[in-house]
Amino acid sequence: MLDQVKAKYKPRVNGEVHVYPFIVELDTMPIGFMQYYKLAQEIQAEFGYPSTLNICGIDQFIGVPEYFNRGIGTTMFAKFTNTLSHLKDVDLIALDPEVSNTRAVRCYEKCGFKKVKKVHNETCWLMELKAKNDLNDVSKDFMC
Numbered sequence: 001m002l003d004q005v006k007a008k009y010k011p012r013v014n015g016e017v018h019v020y021p022f023i024v025e026l027d028t029m030p031i032g033f034m035q036y037y038k039l040a041q042e043i044q045a046e047f048g049y050p051s052t053l054n055i056c057g058i059d060q061f062i063g064v065p066e067y068f069n070r071g072i073g074t075t076m077f078a079k080f081t082n083t084l085s086h087l088k089d090v091d092l093i094a095l096d097p098e099v100s101n102t103r104a105v106r107c108y109e110k111c112g113f114k115k116v117k118k119v120h121n122e123t124c125w126l127m128e129l130k131a132k133n134d135l136n137d138v139s140k141d142f143m144c
Contacts, residue, residue, distance in 0.1 A: 029064075
C-alpha cells in the first residue's frame with residue numbers, strides 16, 4: 001500500500017506532475033487532503049468550457065470522521081478556494097461532487113460555488129466558482 005502511495009504522489013511532490021497536493025492540519029494533526037491542477041483540455045471540452053479559459057480543478061477530503069459536521073471542512077475549503085481564485089492564471093475553479101454527496105455540495109455552495117449541470121451520466125454536479133484574480137484579498141490564514 002505504501003508503495004502505491006509513493007508511486008502516485010512522489011512525482012507530484014517532486015514537481016514532475018502538475019498536480020499540487022496539500023496535507024490539511026488542525027493543531028499540527030493531519031486531518032485531510034486537498035489538491036489542485038489545471039483542468040485538461042479534453043475535460044474542459046467535455047464539460048462545455050472553451051479552451052481559452054484557464055480552469056483549475058480541485059479535490060479534497062477530511063479523512064478523520066471526528067472532524068465531520070463541525071464546520072472545519074467549510075473553513076478549509078473556503079480558505080483554499082479563496083487563495084486559488086486570486087491566482088492570476090485562473091479564470092474558474094471547478095469540481096464535480098457526486099449528486100448523492102449532499103454534505104459536500106452544501107459546503108461548496110456555502111463557499112460560493114454554483115451548480116452548472118449534471119455530468120458523468122448525471123451522477124455528479126459540475127460546480128464552478130469564478131476567480132477573483134486580485135492578490136490583495138488573499139486570506140492571510142492560508143499556509144502552503
